[in-house]
Amino acid sequence: MLASLSLIFLFGPAAAAICRRLRMPPIVGMLAVGALFGPYGLNRIAPSMLGVSAELRQMALIVILIKAGLSLRPAELRQVGRPALLLSFLPALCETAAVMLIGPCLLPVTRLEAALMGSVLAAVSPAVVVPRMVRMMEEGIGRRRGIPQLILAGASLDDVFVIVLFGSLLGAVQGTGAAVGAFAGIPVSILLGALAGTVTGVLLSAGLEWRHRRGLTVRNSVKTILLLGAAFLLVSLEEVLPVPFSGMLAVMAMACALQLRSPAPVARRLSEKFGKLWIAAELTLFVLVGAAVDLRYTLTAGAGALLLIAGALLFRSAGVLLSLIGSGLSTRERLFCVIAYLPKATVQAAIGGVPLAVGLSCGQLVLSVAVLSIVVTAPLGAWGIDAAGLPLVGRD
Numbered sequence: 233m234l235a236s237l238s239l240i241f242l243f244g245p246a247a248a249a250i251c252r253r254l255r256m257p258p259i260v261g262m263l264a265v266g267a268l269f270g271p272y273g274l275n276r277i278a279p280s281m282l283g284v285s286a287e288l289r290q291m292a293l294i295v296i297l298i299k300a301g302l303s304l305r306p307a308e309l310r311q312v313g314r315p316a317l318l319l320s321f322l323p324a325l326c327e328t329a330a331v332m333l334i335g336p337c338l339l340p341v342t343r344l345e346a347a348l349m350g351s352v353l354a355a356v357s358p359a360v361v362v363p364r365m366v367r368m369m370e371e372g373i374g375r376r377r378g379i380p381q382l383i384l385a386g387a388s389l390d391d392v393f394v395i396v397l398f399g400s401l402l403g404a405v406q407g408t409g410a411a412v413g414a415f416a417g418i419p420v421s422i423l424l425g426a427l428a429g430t431v432t433g434v435l436l437s438a439g440l441e442w443r444h445r446r447g448l449t450v451r452n453s454v455k456t457i458l459l460l461g462a463a464f465l466l467v468s469l470e471e472v473l474p475v476p477f478s479g480m481l482a483v484m485a486m487a488c489a490l491q492l493r494s495p496a497p498v499a500r501r502l503s504e505k506f507g508k509l510w511i512a513a514e515l516t517l518f519v520l521v522g523a524a525v526d527l528r529y530t531l532t533a534g535a536g537a538l539l540l541i542a543g544a545l546l547f548r549s550a551g552v553l554l555s556l557i558g559s560g561l562s563t564r565e566r567l568f569c570v571i572a573y574l575p576k577a578t579v580q581a582a583i584g585g586v587p588l589a590v591g592l593s594c595g596q597l598v599l600s601v602a603v604l605s606i607v608v609t610a611p612l613g614a615w616g617i618d619a620a621g622l623p624l625v626g627r628d
Contacts (some may be wrong), residue, residue, distance in 0.1 A: 235276075239277065240265070241512070243269070245515065246356075247262060257615050259518045262514070262524070263611075264522060265522060266521050267523065270527070272528065274574065277523055283363050286357060286582065288520055289359075289516075289517050289581075289582075291516075292514065292517035293465045294460070296358075296363050296437075296506075296510055297361075297480055297483045298459055298460075298487045300388075300484055300487070300501055301485065301487025302491045302503040302506065303370065303394075303503060304381060304484070304491075311449075313560030314558075314559075316382050318386075319385075319386025319387075319389075319556075319573070320386050320388075320392070320568075321390070321393040321552055322555045323356075323548045323549075327547055327548040327551065328543070331346050331349050331353060332350050334540055337538075338367050338539055338540050339536050339597060339601075340572035340597070344401070344404060345405060345593075347401050348398070348587060349594070349601055350544065351398040351401050351520055353605050354574065354583055356390050356391075358387055358581065359578040360575035360613055361617070362387065362388070362569065364617045365387075368621055369381070369520045373621050379625055386580070387572075389481065392478050392481070395583070405592060406590065406592070420476045421476035421477055421478045422481060424475065424477045425480075426478075426481060426574070428466060429481065429487075430489045433485065433486040433490040437490050438493075440494075452501050452502060453505070455502060455505075459486075466483055476543065482533070497617060525581065525606055526599075526603060527603070532597075533603070533604045534598035540601065541604060549570045552573050571613065575609050580603075580605055583602075584599045585602075
């Protein structure tokens with residue numbers, strides 16, 4: 233595993249630097265390194281590391297979600313409440329409906345199988361979107377208008393909805409019936425996640441304040457470890473609790489509550505600590521996402537899959553614009569939100585192979601389209617956000 237980490241930490245930054253020189257998103261280089269050294273390339277990443285790849289990717293996401301929470305303010309979240317709620321499900325629903333309608337015309341799938349494929353494609357990638365929204369907030373780009381906060385909140389909740397939708401449609405295609413009751417668990421998952429995260433953040437803050445009053449200082453490095461430990465616990469609860477629970481949302485709520493109750497310099501220093509951790513976490517995340525992508529499947533997808541992805545993105549963009557009705561954002565700001573909702577990566581890499589693994593006849597085609605969506609939209613969305621942020625949104 234150490235040799236695999238050396239490949240990630242040596243070749244990942246080099247490929248990212250080359251992409252920057254070529255005015256391409258750095259994640260393209262990281263994804264390429266993963267595809268090159270992964271099991272479908274030169275096969276130089278150890279099986280033991282690939283075995284815990286999902287957990288490592290999740291840890292990387294936790295790091296950037298904590299940083300996001302430390303950068304958010306409750307007043308800003310209240311400002312974007314209704315549009316953020318709509319963004320959490322309406323674009324994904326529009327994209328799934330589009331694939332269900334268009335899919336059978338372009339690919340050899342039934343209407344129900346096309347709906348399942350649409351649910352795989354429907355999730356926005358938090359790994360691509362979240363760090364860019366955090367950077368925008370730090371640089372004062374669109375923060376006063378609440379644009380990065382809006383996208384950050386919507387994208388974080390989007391995955392909760394999409395995973396429930398995917399599970400329900402998978403059951404329907406397998407013949408076990410759609411788990412309609414699972415959709416009732418979505419608001420429960422959101423509320424419990426937000427509540428558990430807030431309580432955890434308040435308790436951490438109270439414990440640190442108690443030690444400070446007794447003259448027992450806690451180094452920022454120790455606070456960072458405590459935050460990570462609490463975040464890992466919250467995410468692990470998602471697997472063991474008998475009720476729906478959003479661990480990722482809980483992590484962001486915990487960090488938000490902690491920064492709200494902490495002095496500004498403390499929150500800023502913690503944010504800087506997690507910013508440094510993100511440098512290594514980002515490399516690990518995107519190289520391992522690249523390693524999970526079998527580019528051979530893109531060759532089997534064909535032109536029909538490309539047309540399907542393009543049509544689905546048009547419907548998705550319409551869903552974003554519908555969500556922003558009455559938000560008060562300008563046309564240019566709404567266009568930026570459409571661009572920010574394009575990239576796909578982590579969720580598609582995680583669930584794209586599930587239909588194939590459970591033996592569905594459409595499984596390989598679903599995986600092929602999922603891989604193609606990553607290859608096309610992750611670089612396109614990352615480049616679009618980086619290039620269009622300042623021109624379309626402006627600096628506060």
